[in-house]
Amino acid sequence: MKAVFEITDRYLEAGDCSALLYAPLDEALTYRQTRRYTLDFEGDEGAAADFVSKTLLDEVGQELHQGESAALQDWLFAIDYGMKPGALDLEKEAVMSYYHNLKSAPIVLSELKIEHRVYVFGESSISPDRFVSDICNPAVHTWTVIEGEK
């Protein structure tokens, strides 16, 4: 079974997109970053959500969105990026190490995929390629660009 969870920060405001890029933008675009966790697992979906809440969510400062749909709305485009399957993902290793040391795991977790999602907001015809080239490192990252519905 596969389940997708997206975690958003409750208190972080959208920031100026120029902070993501090597050179400042002429346009007034803003961004927010979230994390998407894709779990391949056997067991109850509710137990998977509980595992994510306990392990990956800060219930005070963050909110959990479950499902493939985007957690945020009204964005221009979004970029999902994460470590290549062959690259060493220390965050994933740390989470999996914790999972393997659980005395009684609530689910059988066979794969965990961690991605950062960058939502870009505003009115512009700018190509996402500029963001991809400045945010993603082709040596270690894979990425997907998603066009917004605006």
Add this chain to the structure above:
Amino acid sequence: MEKRPHALLLKFPGTNCDAETARALREVGFSADVLPISQVDPSKLEGVDLVVLSGGFSYGDYVMAGRLAQLVSENRLGDSLKQFRDAGGYLLGICNGFQILTRMGLLPEGSLIHNDSGRFKCNWVKLKKGSQKDSPFLRGLPDEFELPIAHAEGRFVTKDAGEAEALVASGLGVLTYAEDINGSFSQIAGIQDESGRVLGLMPHPERFMSRDHHYDPDWKNEAGGEHGTGYYMFRSIFEEISKR
């Protein structure tokens, strides 16, 4: 020979302030051991007066600062730290240690999230001691003093801003920044639990043990000595434990 109060410092992969914190504790009179979390079990808390979680980047701050250290500690220790506190033990969390104690539920509910600037902050800050409730950790300190900070995730938040205001009003928000430096609700820099035996703070007292550590070479200790403000914090808890 008189037994000195004993401090145990828990070290996680990525903890990097344990050596200087242990040195600070020894300087005020504690005996102190640093123990990697892989060697920790509930029996290691026997004979310990103060458990310290020092600063650093445990588990690389992966997921969020302090989360994996919290989970691993709970796996290894269960409720032992809560039992330790309930039996009269003291706990101190500095910076990353504050983040871990908060996530473990040993301090009032809240969270330490990314600074509102989105950047790591490393500078000296002015702090104010709360006046509503005494803290055995802060007793020997003046009402206002300076300490260095070094954090990316030091913005203290609660589920709503009113909860943070209530913490300050009740005296549990025992340390506040004199000005807004990271977006913390009610400018909270440190909190204690209801018992007063658990304190978490973002600033680093172990980095101001001597007046020579201050950025201003002309800085003078009001008490006239050679010590920095951090010394008096460790000395306060040493004296508290010694008189038991």
